[in-house]
Amino acid sequence: MTLESHFNKITINDVELNVDEFSYQGEQEGAKVWYTEYGDGVGLFFYDMVPDLPNNLEDKSLLTLFYQELLNDAAGKVVELDVVALDNVRAVKLLIKVPQSPSGFTYVISYTIPYKTFSFVLKGQCEEHGDTGIKETILVSRILKAHGSIENFNADSTDYDEEFPEHPVARARKIADTISRGIKISETVKQHEPFG
Numbered sequence: 140m141t142l143e144s145h146f147n148k149i150t151i152n153d154v155e156l157n158v159d160e161f162s163y164q165g166e167q168e169g170a171k172v173w174y175t176e177y178g179d180g181v182g183l184f185f186y187d188m189v190p191d192l193p194n195n196l197e198d199k200s201l202l203t204l205f206y207q208e209l210l211n212d213a214a215g216k217v218v219e220l221d222v223v224a225l226d227n228v229r230a231v232k233l234l235i236k237v238p239q240s241p242s243g244f245t246y247v248i249s250y251t252i253p254y255k256t257f258s259f260v261l262k263g264q265c266e267e268h269g270d271t272g273i274k275e276t277i278l279v280s281r282i283l284k285a286h287g288s289i290e291n292f293n294a295d296s297t298d299y300d301e302e303f304p305e306h307p308v309a310r311a312r313k314i315a316d317t318i319s320r321g322i323k324i325s326e327t328v329k330q331h332e333p334f335g
């Protein structure tokens with residue numbers, strides 16, 4: 140290893156999350172961990188290996204299929220997927236949901252920041268607590284009264300986040316917004332060859 144490569148070694152500390160909305164808990168098992176006001180966990184992970192992603196990040200249908208196949212065994216579902224910029228760096232934004240036992244869903248929001256030989260992942264996990272399905276029951280009842288049908292109804296639509304801010308899908312989107320505002324990626328990382 141040359142002296143130059145030693146000083147350019149990428150670590151988890153090359154990504155910072157400067158936000159007042161999260162309470163920093165320190166490092167746990169190699170990840171940086173925060174909690175939100177609702178007790179949802181947020182983690183920053185560094186993977187010193189080639190990302191396991193399809194090469195063409197611009198093909199959203201291929202990316203969605205890739206993630207959906209990973210979720211099939213857990214009966215999970217891709218809710219949203221997009222390729223976005225975080226601190227001027229390309230990232231895959233993914234929102235999924237997986238069933239909880241005995242009822243409800245856990246929503247996981249993540250940003251994967253891939254480079255040719257490493258990646259960072261920021262992830263927030265939001266569990267459904269208490270009586271589950273209340274939001275869906277209210278919305279289905281309202282839509283049936285207004286339209287007589289629930290065809291094309293999507294309870295996970297952003298249209299309902301303001302009305303149900305404590306629902307885990309709304310909390311997950313709030314985490315995503317907070318991360319996008321508070322992330323800082325080092326110039327050392329930005330100089331590396333991008334993925335794909």
